Amino acid sequence: MTALAYCGFAAAANNSPTSTAAQQLAAEIQNNPDFVKQLSQAVGQPPAETPPATQVTPPATQATTSAAPASKEAKPDSSDQKAEDDANIPGTPAYEQQLNQDAFRSIQQEAFPLSPNQIKTLHNMLDETQLATATAPFDQPPEPTSSSLFVKLAPGTVPPVIRLSKGFVSSLVFIDSTGAPWPIEAYDLGNPTTFNITWDKKGNTLMVQARSAYTYGNLAVKLVKLNTPVMLTLIPGQKIVDYRVDLRVQGVGPNAKPSIQGAGMPGAANPLLLNILDGVGPEGSVPLKVQGNLGEAWLYEGKMYLRSRLTLLSPAWFAKMASADGTNAYELQVAPTVLMSHQGKPVQLKVEGL
Numbered sequence: 001m002t003a004l005a006y007c008g009f010a011a012a013a014n015n016s017p018t019s020t021a022a023q024q025l026a027a028e029i030q031n032n033p034d035f036v037k038q039l040s041q042a043v044g045q046p047p048a049e050t051p052p053a054t055q056v057t058p059p060a061t062q063a064t065t066s067a068a069p070a071s072k073e074a075k076p077d078s079s080d081q082k083a084e085d086d087a088n089i090p091g092t093p094a095y096e097q098q099l100n101q102d103a104f105r106s107i108q109q110e111a112f113p114l115s116p117n118q119i120k121t122l123h124n125m126l127d128e129t130q131l132a133t134a135t136a137p138f139d140q141p142p143e144p145t146s147s148s149l150f151v152k153l154a155p156g157t158v159p160p161v162i163r164l165s166k167g168f169v170s171s172l173v174f175i176d177s178t179g180a181p182w183p184i185e186a187y188d189l190g191n192p193t194t195f196n197i198t199w200d201k202k203g204n205t206l207m208v209q210a211r212s213a214y215t216y217g218n219l220a221v222k223l224v225k226l227n228t229p230v231m232l233t234l235i236p237g238q239k240i241v242d243y244r245v246d247l248r249v250q251g252v253g254p255n256a257k258p259s260i261q262g263a264g265m266p267g268a269a270n271p272l273l274l275n276i277l278d279g280v281g282p283e284g285s286v287p288l289k290v291q292g293n294l295g296e297a298w299l300y301e302g303k304m305y306l307r308s309r310l311t312l313l314s315p316a317w318f319a320k321m322a323s324a325d326g327t328n329a330y331e332l333q334v335a336p337t338v339l340m341s342h343q344g345k346p347v348q349l350k351v352e353g354l
Helices: 003-015 020-031 035-043 059-073 078-087 093-111 116-134 271-277
Strands: 143-151 161-163 169-175 184-189 195-198 205-210 217-223 230-235 240-249 286-290 296-300 303-308 311-314 317-322 328-332 337-342 345-352
Touching: 143 271, 161 169, 161 240, 169 217, 184 195, 184 205, 195 217, 205 217, 230 240, 271 303, 271 317, 271 328, 286 303, 311 328
Parallel strands: 143 240, 161 230, 169 240
Antiparallel strands: 169 205, 184 217, 195 205, 217 230, 286 296, 286 345, 296 303, 303 328, 311 337, 317 328, 337 345
16 A cells, blocks of 8 residues: 555545544554555655564574573583483493392382481380380389298288289298298189299298289188188288298197207297397397307397207297298397207307397
8 A cells, every 4th residue: 555545545534434444554554564654755754763563583583592502501411411311221231220229229228218316216215115114113123021920810810911013923931830831731812813823732832923013812821730721911012022921820730840948839929039030139129249140149128039040958948939941039048158059069159248
């Protein structure tokens, strides 16, 4: 379209009631880049500057130009690229090496999934758990003790109490008034599932062990030639445990020892002698020293109490008590020397501290 045609076209557009001519004009400007220049010359005005949009390089060209330096900088080393390519080609040494490394890492992860620090942490946790499980309820092992108890068979008396603890064995030794073993005929447990008892079927000793930490029970023991059973109360979970208890039954058993001094039935049991037999002097007594450390002695209320495994020959004793292990306890008059039998020979011992 020429400039003169445009002038006529523009005049027609001004008189046109619609915008059809304006649309045709816009299309002509878009399709003919020289149209604006021709139009300016026709009207006598300098041509307008070319719109900046027509001078802009297409985006694809700019992208290509700007991307070129980046691609140059990111270009990998040829040797590294070749090694990477070889690792992806089956049959090449690099490919086989990569397979071996992948297999090794897989087996390592399956065989050793935990790190050394994690393994040490688990070991410490296991050790603490086992320690807490094995620790006694009082966070310390029970205190062991050995003692002697009187067993009274008369109605209305309180049965002796045996202190136990789970995991510890207590031995119950039955003896008569002379200290001789009194054999067991039978026994019965109030709760067989709570306690475990071992017996050789002929002796005078029972081995008792608590299976539960706090379940109580009782025990009935039938002695040979004794119609009345000996009743005992078993209490586990104690801080002090009876490792050994000598149960002295009032009476003469089938294995009673003959008395050297005195005659007739043995007298009533003396609680002082029972404590002397356990190595405990009466409260307020004065300890004495026996020559050769062959015994122990105490002075109490004008009498002397002697504990020894030897047999006293002189002076005569007022009362005597013996344990199952052969230890003797004597009540006698105060004397600076005592005559005792040691391995069948008389031995004179001095008593110091009177």
